[in-house]
Amino acid sequence: MEANPTKHPLFPGNQQKDRKSFSPSVFSGIQIDQGLFCPGPVNVSNEVKEALLHPDIGHREVEFTTLLKRIRQKLSTVFGVRNFLKYTSVVINGSGSAANEAVLSSIGRDTKVLVLANGEFGDRLIELSEYYQETVNSLQLNWGESFRTDAIERALDEYKPDLVAMVHHETSTGMLNPISLVGKMCRARKIQLFVDTVSSLAAETVDVEKNHITYCTSSSNKAIASVCGLSFVCGRVSAFESLRDVRRQTRYLDLYRHYKYETDLNQTPNTPSLTVYFALDAALNQILRVGLPERMAKIERKARLLRSEIAKMGLEAIVPEDKMSRVLTTFRLPDHISYDYLRDALKDRGFVIYGGKGPLENKVFQVANIGEIDKRSIQKFIKALRESLAQA
Numbered sequence: 001m002e003a004n005p006t007k008h009p010l011f012p013g014n015q016q017k018d019r020k021s022f023s024p025s026v027f028s029g030i031q032i033d034q035g036l037f038c039p040g041p042v043n044v045s046n047e048v049k050e051a052l053l054h055p056d057i058g059h060r061e062v063e064f065t066t067l068l069k070r071i072r073q074k075l076s077t078v079f080g081v082r083n084f085l086k087y088t089s090v091v092i093n094g095s096g097s098a099a100n101e102a103v104l105s106s107i108g109r110d111t112k113v114l115v116l117a118n119g120e121f122g123d124r125l126i127e128l129s130e131y132y133q134e135t136v137n138s139l140q141l142n143w144g145e146s147f148r149t150d151a152i153e154r155a156l157d158e159y160k161p162d163l164v165a166m167v168h169h170e171t172s173t174g175m176l177n178p179i180s181l182v183g184k185m186c187r188a189r190k191i192q193l194f195v196d197t198v199s200s201l202a203a204e205t206v207d208v209e210k211n212h213i214t215y216c217t218s219s220s221n222k223a224i225a226s227v228c229g230l231s232f233v234c235g236r237v238s239a240f241e242s243l244r245d246v247r248r249q250t251r252y253l254d255l256y257r258h259y260k261y262e263t264d265l266n267q268t269p270n271t272p273s274l275t276v277y278f279a280l281d282a283a284l285n286q287i288l289r290v291g292l293p294e295r296m297a298k299i300e301r302k303a304r305l306l307r308s309e310i311a312k313m314g315l316e317a318i319v320p321e322d323k324m325s326r327v328l329t330t331f332r333l334p335d336h337i338s339y340d341y342l343r344d345a346l347k348d349r350g351f352v353i354y355g356g357k358g359p360l361e362n363k364v365f366q367v368a369n370i371g372e373i374d375k376r377s378i379q380k381f382i383k384a385l386r387e388s389l390a391q392a
């Protein structure tokens with residue numbers, strides 16, 4: 001099937017003008033053409049949608065092993081791997097949290113962990129590590145507060161961890177955390193580094209090799225722009241190998257088992273959700289065809305356009321410009337507007353945004369700019385936001 005950017009063969013009504021022609025009964029009540037300005041799941045391309053209608057294959061057959069092999073190589077490239085003998089990638093069924101849990105549940109109970117947290121997802125790493133490790137220390141800041149070099153150094157010297165865990169892009173605030181700085185500190189002290197790049201991979205530079213990352217996790221449905229359902233761990237081969245003799249604490253998410261099956265056989269330990277693998281392969285092809293630098297530059301241009309237009313409406317971002325990711329922006333809600341009002345007003349106009357959680361609940365809203373969003377849909381979104389604010 002050929003990709004056709006103007007009309008989708010399976011979803012002919014995917015284009016705005018054909019909306020009425022698209023009404024399979026399973027979709028009744030769901031408005032099509034929703035512009036997903038939330039941090040994932042995102043709007044996926046027609047190429048990814050087409051991949052969902054794949055031939056039936058047996059998962060223990062050569063068709064799947066070649067598919068998984070291709071995916072793992074492409075993923076490693078997106079993670080910044082140049083030396084494929086030193087680093088490899090493992091795919092795990094599940095959302096991003098599955099990959100995070102696979103890492104922390106597989107490194108052993110006596111691994112001393114230090115978590116750097118400054119938002120919801122950092123806090124989740126602390127909670128997760130507390131399930132699986134005896135000693136969990138943290139440098140836990142307020143949401144949206146940035147890490148200071150001296151504070152990280154002090155925590156490393158005080159707690160002497162075996163492994164540091166942190167989030168690259170703290171999605172709950174939109175702040176980008178300094179992985180290369182922490183990577184240098186960990187390298188100097190011979191400490192392992194685990195980075196959650198679930199919402200930054202393919203939008204921000206990750207470079208596992210340069211940043212001395214031991215394990216790096218991500219998922220299919222954020223900046224990778226595929227459908228939900230797959231998570232990944234890219235890691236040092238020597239680190240994966242060292243898990244062999246560790247007493248593991250889960251079976252399904254056992255990282256060593258995944259590593260072993262995937263590197264030896266290009267097979268998953270349990271039944272893979274075949275469909276989402278086909279979709280991921282298509283999404284990775286799109287990324288590598290354009291090239292990572294160009295892909296990131298495109299995302300950056302969208303972020304800048306949204307930020308400058310929204311600033312004109314008098315709305316303020318909560319993260320300083322030099323600490324913002326290019327994935328999304330968190331704006332303070334005007335005093336007289338509730339999040340529920342804004343979400344509903346935008347939804348009526350065909351757009352989905354995201355709210356604040358924890359200390360940011362009903363104080364902010366988030367506008368992401370990943371996935372298949374073009375300049376025209378951004379302009380429509382801006383118009384819808386302006387109308388929604390004016391009518392509040």
Ligand SMILES: *Cc1c(COP(=O)(O)O)cnc(C)c1O
Pocket residue numbers: 095096097098121167169170171196197198199219
């Ligand atoms: C989305 C996300 C996750 C994973 O969350 P799921 O609920 O498993 O999808 C983990 N970390 C970060 C930084 C995220 O943005």
